[in-house]
Amino acid sequence: MNAIILSAICGVIMMFCGAFIKNKSLHKYIAIAGLIAIIAANILESASGNSFFQFDIHDMLRMNSFNLFFITIAFGSTLIYFLLSGSEIEKVGEHVGEYFALIFFILCGIGLVATFNTLLMLFIGIEIISIPLYILTGSDKRNLKSNEAALKYFLMGAFSTGIMLMGIAFIYGGNPNASFYIDQIQVGMGNMPIMIAVGLLFLLISMSFKVSAAPFHFWTPDVYDGAPTVFTSFMSTIVKVAGFFAFIRLFEYAFGQMQDQWQRLIVVITIATLLIGNITAVFQQSVKRMLAYSSIAQAGFMLLALFALNDKAKEGLLLYSAAYCLATIGLFGILTKMEDYTIDGFNGLAKEQPLLGFAATVFLLSLTGVPLTAGFQSKFFMLMAAVQNGQQFWLVIAAVLFAAISAYYYFRVIQAIYFKDAAQKVINDISITMRFKVMLTIIVALIIIIGIYPEIIIGWMYR
Amino acid sequence: MGNYITFPDLLIWLPLLAAAFSFISKDERGAKNSAIIFSLLILGVSVATLFFTNDTQYLSYNHVNYIWLKYMGANYYVGLDGTGRLLTLLTAIGFPLIFISTSNSKYENPSRFYGLMMLTQAGLMGVFMAMDALTFYFFWELALIPVYFLCSIWGGEKRIQATFKFFVYTFAGSLLMLIGIIYVYLHTQGRTFGDGTTSAHSFAMSAFYTVQLSASEQNWLFILFFIAFAIKMPIFPFHTWQPEAYNQSPTSVTMVLSGIMVKMGLFGAMRWLIPVFPEASAHFKQLIVILSVIGIVYASCIAMMQDNIKKLVAYSSIAHIGLMSAAIFSMNQISVQGAMMQMFNHGINIIGMWVVIDIIERRTGVKKISELSGLAHSAPVLTILFIVIALANIALPLTNAFAGEFLMFSGLYNFSHWMAAVAGIGIILSAVYTLNMIQKVFYGSVNSLTTDVKDVSWNEKLVLIIIVGIIFFVGIYPQPLIELTKEAVNNMVVSVQ
Incomplete structure (x- = not known):
């Protein structure tokens, strides 16, 4: 509760800052301070179980240690994102305060989708996330690609919202309890009623759209490519894992008991996502676009949690959220400093900026899933969850073969960084501040710590 | 000795220490000397292990067992047995020989070169001593990463393609093995740790050896493990990465690859394949x-x-x-x-x-x-x-x-x-x-x-x-x-x- 309300308040404060404070970099510091306060309040809430704000929410939101912890991970990643790329946000345009305000509203939405207990809250949360994202995507007003991306995203997003509402309506109509609460959807024995089935299908489609799972991924590369890089970093990581969290929460609580009826659909979506994400990423020349496809590919791995839906899957989801966010935010942070976004633009990075080269290599290894990095642990848990589920074993084999393919495009960047020589200046030196380097080092350290000792993240589940 | 410091500790930490020294040393001489001195020291330790083979007397000298991931039943467990002694000895002999014989070669960035070589040695030592499946898997991959960089940076003309082929082959193989490990793990008995906590399953080698699996399960698990080891050995028809990788690598790395690293596959088959799946074997x-x-x-x-x-x-x-x-x-x-x-x-x-x-x-x-x-x-x-x-x-x-x-x-x-x-x-x-x-x-x-x-x-x-x-x-x-x-x-x- 703390996190949701405080981030909404912070969003409002940032809007006023935008109006009254002229100093650009002050916005960033206010935002960072606010976010730290929110995270502290959230940790306090998960430790004590009591929120600062006590009012009757009619059980429409449910806080427990699991989803509060997820909020901590998501908000913590955002903090890292602010610290690493905050100064890039300032460069996007004039309305710095408003960008931060929008991000805080998105965080509020993330709080809602992580804790919702009714379909209505889910819907509101998803919308609170989506609408600011449309604006952020188009925030580079003079850039045609950015405008195109925003329009595309908006149209597609609006469409999927419609589908989601329709799904909710069907479920409400087909539910004898006539309730929006996700734990009160009654399906009876045997095959599910047709209304529920249609509703489930619509929800599945719209959520797949939000997390860019194939075949509903078509917006992703264009939007991620067109948006200002610093915002792509935010929406391809934190927003995406929040979408996954909601996806899995919805299907676990609302439709968990009839998993055998929809599991095959998930198998199809997972395979399609892995296939399209990985195969298409291989052919990309731009690192930014490659990361867009890689985010689809990683989504395929995260879908294994939805396929498995057991304890290991939940642990895996937390680990995956942390690992994927850290590595991708770090990589985008480096990408924003590059002169040239193509893979050849990375040639010789290690010679010019050894620390940046090393950090980028660790991030890429983590995304590939090499041991000693957080990415390995997250994949490991996902695979374990899927194997434990016991169904469709071939899906697991296919997933690791795709992981091996992913090595191809991630390693192309590593090859450029270490084994090739630069044709021209790789990086804009002036923008590499000491703080940027320290933050990169911290992210690398976190990735390796989680990689060696993942119980730092998942240990609380057993306490 | 045994309570404070053990042979497996020395055999893994000394190479890591040497790698650290090499990485931070400014000039070629420092990097090379620390690599040579440490590798000779490691050889000394490895020879010493041959005199402490009696496990009833020296058990605590030869085994290191820490709790690592408590809730999953994974320990950091490295220990020496006969096979382990033999292959760590080979590793320990190999590295100083390689360093001394190639000490006339000039490398660009020598500190990185020697650092990565010593990291490889640490990984290899770990593979040969691991007695816990997850520890084994970690070291197995750890030995691969530095070698990938060694070959790709200091190799011949077509090094990037050749080593990448090598990497993808082995990486795919080890991921398949990972699934196998997970599957076996989920069928093992629980484990009780020294401090009284328990986990539902266990990664311990002993648990893997006693796991109950049906014949058909054994058969396809065997295939998953076998592909990983067969690629590493390599045996026909999984060998196609090998000639090009040997040809393109710098010779000192080729020595590591062909002299020591291929033994990982054979060793893996002996320790983690045949005893775990006897019927399938x-x-x-x-x-x-x-x-x-x-x-x-x-x-x-x-x-x-x-x-x-x-x-x-x-x-x-x-x-x-x-x-x-x-x-x-x-x-x-x-x-x-x-x-x-x-x-x-x-x-x-x-x-x-x-x-x-x-x-x-x-x-x-x-x-x-x-x-x-x-x-x-x-x-x-x-x-x-x-x-x-x-x-x-x-x-x-x-x-x-x-x-x-x-x-x-x-x-x-x-x-x-x-x-x-x-x-x-x-x-x-x-x-x-x-x-x-x-x-x-x-x-x-x-x-x-x-x-x-x-x-x-x-x-x-x-x-x-x-x-x-x-x-x-x-x-x-x-x-x-x-x-x-x-x-x-x-x-x-x-x-x-």
Whole structure:
């Protein structure tokens, strides 16, 4: 509760800052301070179980240690994102305060989708996330690609919202309890009623759209490519894992008991996502676009949690959220400093900026899933969850073969960084501040710590 | 000692420490010296382990077991047994030899080079000592990453493609093995830790050895593990990454790859494959022995046709590994014992071969057999030492490989007369191409490339003499090697009966 309300308040404060404070970099510091306060309040809430704000929410939101912890991970990643790329946000345009305000509203939405207990809250949360994202995507007003991306995203997003509402309506109509609460959807024995089935299908489609799972991924590369890089970093990581969290929460609580009826659909979506994400990423020349496809590919791995839906899957989801966010935010942070976004633009990075080269290599290894990095642990848990589920074993084999393919495009960047020589200046030196380097080092350290000792993240589940 | 510091600790932390020293040292000399000094120190530790083999007395010296991931039942468990001692010894001998023999080579960024080499050593040591499946998997991958960078940075012209192929092959293999590990893990019994906590399943080697799996489960799990090991060995038809990778890597890395790293596959089969899936091993052994024997003959035939001296040795290595894998999967006492010895001997011999090839390549700048001739005139010492090593490579009596190959062949003969006979062709062919190579490269008339080749320098001579010394010592008196691994071989063979 703390996190949701405080981030909404912070969003409002940032809007006023935008109006009254002229100093650009002050916005960033206010935002960072606010976010730290929110995270502290959230940790306090998960430790004590009591929120600062006590009012009757009619059980429409449910806080427990699991989803509060997820909020901590998501908000913590955002903090890292602010610290690493905050100064890039300032460069996007004039309305710095408003960008931060929008991000805080998105965080509020993330709080809602992580804790919702009714379909209505889910819907509101998803919308609170989506609408600011449309604006952020188009925030580079003079850039045609950015405008195109925003329009595309908006149209597609609006469409999927419609589908989601329709799904909710069907479920409400087909539910004898006539309730929006996700734990009160009654399906009876045997095959599910047709209304529920249609509703489930619509929800599945719209959520797949939000997390860019194939075949509903078509917006992703264009939007991620067109948006200002610093915002792509935010929406391809934190927003995406929040979408996954909601996806899995919805299907676990609302439709968990009839998993055998929809599991095959998930198998199809997972395979399609892995296939399209990985195969298409291989052919990309731009690192930014490659990361867009890689985010689809990683989504395929995260879908294994939805396929498995057991304890290991939940642990895996937390680990995956942390690992994927850290590595991708770090990589985008480096990408924003590059002169040239193509893979050849990375040639010789290690010679010019050894620390940046090393950090980028660790991030890429983590995304590939090499041991000693957080990415390995997250994949490991996902695979374990899927194997434990016991169904469709071939899906697991296919997933690791795709992981091996992913090595191809991630390693192309590593090859450029270490084994090739630069044709021209790789990086804009002036923008590499000491703080940027320290933050990169911290992210690398976190990735390796989680990689060696993942119980730092998942240990609380057993306490 | 045992309570504070143990052999496995030393064998893993010393290389890591050396890597750290190398990475931070500013100049070439510092990096090289710390690598050489530490690798000699590690050799000392490794030799010392041979005197503390009695586990009833020195258990705490030889095993390190910390709780790692409590809720999952994974420990950081490294320990020495017979097989582990033998292969850590090989690793410990290999690295100083490699460093000393190639100390004349100049590398760009030497501190990084030596640092990565020492990281590789740490990974290899870990693989050979791991007694917990997750620890094993970690080290297994850890040994791969630095090698990937070593080959790709300091390798030949086509290094990037060649090493990437190598990486993807092994990475895919190990991911398949990871699924296998997970599956077995989920069927193990629970584990209780020293501090009283319990976990539902366990990654311990002992739990893996006692796991109950149906025959069909065993069969496909066997395939998952086997692919990983087969790629690493490599045996036919998983070998296609190997010749190019050997050819393109810098020679010192090729020595690590061919001398030590390929043993990871054989070792993995002995420790993590056959005892975990005994029924499946019995089911598949015929097939694998056939594949291995095809590999022997096929690789030998290709080796005969090679003009590139590095590729010739690479293919001959495939043939030798094929013989070892055939012997291991014959699964009788004699053949496994022979394979165990041969893992050590092959490592020593092939490092010797590469040392000589490296010398030739550095002095003349070519690796084509057809362009070389008459080296014996200008480099007589090199010639003599090389001939000894080459004869050991084709397993002549009195050399180390003879004992191993003899045991392997008699074991293989017990398994199947036909297989032994066909594999025997490989031995004959290996004599053909090795002697042919010696004749062309070292004898005949001197040409413009070879007239003023300098003979071996003191460091190269030292390394080659040590190798020749080991060759003769083990060739004449192989008993210590047999004693060292007898128990481990026994355990393995018993587990499958």
